[in-house]
Amino acid sequence: MVKLVVSSILNLALSLVLGQAWALNPISIKGTKFFDSVTQDQFFIKGVAYQPRSLAAGFTDPLSKPADCKRDFPLMKDLGLNTIRVYQVDPSLKHDDCMKALEDAGIYLILDLMVPKHSIVRNNPEYDINIWNNVRSTIDAFEGYSNTLGFFVGNEVTNDNKTTVASGYVKAMLRDTKNYIASTSSRKIPVGYANNDDPDIRLQIQSYFNCGKDEERIDFFGINLYEWCGASTTYNTSGYAERTKDIASYSIPVFLSEFGCNSVTPRTFPEVKSIFGPDMTDNWSGGVVYEWSQEDNNYGLVQVKPDNTISLMPDYTNLKTTLSLLHPTGVKMSAFKETRPISTCPAITPTWEPSEKLAPTPSSAACDCMMSSLNCVASDQAVATTESLGTLLNTVCGMTSCDDISSNGKTGVYGKYSFCSPAQKLSYMYNAYYTNIGKKAAATCNFNGMAKLQVAAKSSDQGCSSAKDTPNLDSKTGMSNAGDQAKSDSFMVALAVLLGVSVLAI
Template sequence: MKLSALLVGSAVALLGAFCHDAHAQVLNPIAIKGYKMFDAKTGEYFMVKGVDYYPRPNAGELNVNNYDFFSDDHEDVWSQDLAYLKELGANAVRLYAVDPTVSHDKFMCALRAQGMYALIDMGASCLGCHITTDEAPACYSGELKSRGQQIIGAFAKYDNVLAFSAGNEINNDPTMKDFDNAPCQKRFVRDLREYIHECGMRHIPVGVVMSDRDRMINAQYYNCRTGPDDEFETVEWYGINVYLYCDAKVTKPSGGFAKLLTDFADMNPAAPILVTEYGCLNPSFPTVDGYDAQRTWTQAGWLYTKEFRDVFNGGFVFEYSTERANSKKDADYPFTSYGKQNYGLGYFSPEDCDHDKTKCKYNKMPNFDNLAKQYNSTDASDESKMAKFSPSSARSSPTKCPIEIKGLKGLDWSNSTDTKSLDCPPKEEFVCPGQKSSGKWFVGASSGSSSSSRAMTGSSKGSKPTKSSTSSKSGGDAKKATDSQAPATNNKSAAVIASVSWTVGLVAALATISAL
């Protein structure tokens, strides 16, 4: 046998092993102990280095708010982005819009292969899909309760679901009077937690995200028990959207960011605190390569210091790509000028790309590299493993409830309680193709469903289809619901195509040598 032929065979074997190892990694669920997050199996401390991800195109029917870009049908939309998110050093994405009636197997498995988790938002701006601005208890409907359970049923099988968010900034409507709808949000959290518990599924934490309005009153309320015997009404994590540190000359934690730290440190919350949106814009930031006001992301470095890690468990930067619909007023394509809504780490081109007839290509802005330097240089090696971590006694109990907001008792919740809970999802081990299972995480009995193991088939196995979308934030403006639907696509992952093309090319080249 020729030496070149041996080389061909060896190369193919090595490449096969390489490709297998690249996709066979194990990503374990994240568990909470006290106010910190850990790998549920290894016990390693986990700090969230996240990105708010909403890949909205510049034009076309999909240039809308509240759309689910993460389904199997949209593989051509999200597949290019995962490599960029990995380059950033991100380990989590926040998804503002999901439709629980379609399959997300491909996205969640591709995300898992990159070592990343997803924070799933649950609220929606469609009718009956969100906490309204009405006074409690009218602000919480049975339809919303069902929607939340439907999302849990659709996503609980994925071991890289970091957490569920029961709402995004329900306190940020200027037409709302005081805290009238806060008890509804708290009740929704309670019902979701109880559903997860009663179904015996993996313990996926449920929390909420608030805007930075009435900061401490809201934080105390969602971390307290208005009914001392109700273990489910407190959040299991708490998120706050803050836009602080707006002066490029500031190089040390001070002002608003320092106040954020002391406020939560003084409150002593028993649950993990996440900064779910951050990344203030200001013209004082430097111009780099023709792009004005490029964020330095100094605050990302602060957030992962020991001082901040003692209070916060990381956060999500806002946002992956500039949304032209929001930015065009003062910073239109190609988004080189400063604009109050030009929040992207990058942007899509060409100008008329629509994720359909004209595909969108992602282009990094200079602030992308600034964030990558911060995320890729984080070091939490001084954190204890879960088994050795002992929560502070000061942060081991629910906070004291603020007097400004009503408790849950004494309110008539028949709008939601009269709505029968959905059946529990099947207790089956979901395994991504080519990846290793992290194990079986469900417990107890399951509404007549037996435990089983199955691989991804690409089909959706869920509730009857209903159009749904989740509200999200675009620089302070809530995204509106949409009924638009995208055409189905079946493109392969860009990463897989690249790997296969490279492999075929190398083998062909070696085969040519063999023939000589």
């Protein structure tokens, strides 16, 4: 207990010295529950999915629009919310203003790390440097905010028993995400997975992401649940009671990462009384209602007008009325002693197929090193036709072995450059054909203008596949992240002395 309190005080002092005046206490995990790391109070997620969008405008980052954030977040506070879930952001944009507006409203962020452009595709899964670099950049952009509650490493990636191999690639990304946060962040930011409610694989998914090595297991679990539809449904008839039984022995926090069936409108949210009442608070940590703004799917709590102002919909008023009556308190962190064993990994079957051997960590350094050893590479024309890279790869892979760039999440066999970008893989294969089959004849490095010759900087790719990336500089402090935990620990000890706290308590 002393260690927890002292650590929280010193983390706060460290953040102030580094220029991060945290307005909200970071949320931590103990066993199956979330807690405020300073007050030690149990934390229940009262959240909303926040991704205002326009199909005509395409993807927009909602946390890069300060005017919209300052318009929306006070309304969320008035509604009684303390968390938003955001599905995609652009890590290159500025987010300080929106994250400060969130803090001012007392609201935390749970952020999905994959975006459609850089994601593991369930039917043809791969895990490459484009995905991983975007994940790293997103972590860098948001790990410095104290109200970043956690990250989702995936959302319904495997959604039936025909796409289970994709979960192995997600778990590889989970491993890398947790290791990266551990090496770059001054605090532990939890990482979770959001699952759909498919009856054929929901229990396997639940077990799979909570089994194995610590660095390969999620810290929390989300379930997108839409089984409770309308006031005529009850806790027992909705399926909520059954889902509660499913997680009764689970060892980490579980919450509804999406809820709010809209087959009956306007929604009156009768399920909220169970989510934040005696039916569920012993086993669940709250939920995220879907969704904030009215879109084509008709789930909105508010309507964004053409002049960018907001009108409240009946769903907003109904949810506010229901939430205002519910104030779960839970237990204090110091008093919570329960521990549960981690899950047993599901057996490999015809309907559950991911290999125990996970895909390797993508490395830009390895791929760049490899590229520097090639004499025949993809031309600018080939690289520019991004949508055709797969077709070009299939063509050359029909002429020579592509084992070095291929991956198989079912067998657990991964080529040494399986994580490189499609353009880099194409270059590697053009060079393999040019060298081994074309005997380095200039005419064999053409492929109808899709390949070109270059002078290689290296005589071979020996040692390239083992080259590793280094963590980025911390986006908030400018300090090197790799190995800085020791510096942070030393600084905290110095602060302890200044504060008159026993170093033995740290």
